Amino acid sequence: MRWIERVERFVFGAECLGCGNPSGKLDPWLCPECVKELERESRIDVNPGPEAYSLYPMRPLTRKLVHALKYRGISGMATYLVKHSASVRCGAVAEDFAMLPKPLFFVPVPLHRARFRERGYNQAEKIAAALSLAFGGKVCRWLKRKTFVVSQTKLSKEQRERNVAYAFECVLKNVPATGTVVLVDDVFTTGATTSACLAAFGRDFPLPIKVCTLLYDEPASAAADYAADNRVEWEVK
Structure with missing residues (x-):
């Protein structure tokens, strides 16, 4: 470590969660440059599916921030990411949510109680609360996790589907006459978890x-294309 970095760490103390550099201008988790990068990423159009929305693509910066939300006890990161999303402020999510039948019922994907004891909170519930503040509506715990499943992180699409099949049940007694249910989670990858939750609500x-x-974790081919594009050095002729 360079001596100047040692001095900066001593003076500023906190490090940016994005680049890892010490800074006296954190907001409170990112330095100004990483804030700009987050804003740029929030303007990237992502498309998990016809009935699904994601606020950011999975990128090194957004991955680190969601990791901090899930594994470092930084529960306020959920509100931070929702507030910094251009899609929430004036983009596709804001436009489409404005057209949905009201009220909005934000239903977080539930954690098993063992995982909840480990983390101290359900990150999906924190995200749902932030979305309800941004769009109006309320958080509704209408789903319950019946079984404990292993982490989805390194599983294939087929393994993910088997891992969460029949893992949830709907505990809603009286269905509202009107409104829209918005199922909330941290990352959309293969859709296995959300499909299992939808199955719990039933076809009727x-x-x-x-x-x-x-976040939307894009298919491997799209992620590879993005990485390749960023390795290209364009020459102006």
């Missing part, structure tokens, strides 16, 4: 159901 559930996550 009378209200429309949408899905909203913080």
Whole structure:
């Protein structure tokens, strides 16, 4: 470590969660340059599916921030990411949510109680609370996790589907007459978790159901194309 970095760490103390550099201008988690990068990423159009929305693509910066939300006890990161999303402020999510039948019922994907004891909170519930503040509506714990499943992180699409099959049940007693259910989770990857949650509501559930996550983990081919594009050095001729 360079001596100047040692001095900066001593003077500023806190490090940016994005680049890892010490800074006296954190907001409170990112330095100004990483804030700009987050804003740029929030303007990238992502498309998990026809009934699904994500606020950011999965990128090194957004991955680190959601990791901090899930594993470093920084529960306020959920509100931070929702507030910094251009899609929430004036983009596709804001436009489409304005057209949905009201009220909005934000239903977080539940954690098993063992995982909840480990983390101290459900990150999906924190995200749902932030979305309800941004769009109006309320957080509804209408789903319950029946079984404990292993982490989805390194599983294939087929393994993910088997891992969460029949893992949830709907505990809603009286279905509202109107409104829209918005199923909330942290990351949309293969859709296995959200599909299992939709199955818990049943095919005859009378209200429309949408899905909203913080991140969309794009298919490997799209991620590879993005990485390749960023390695190209364009020459002006």
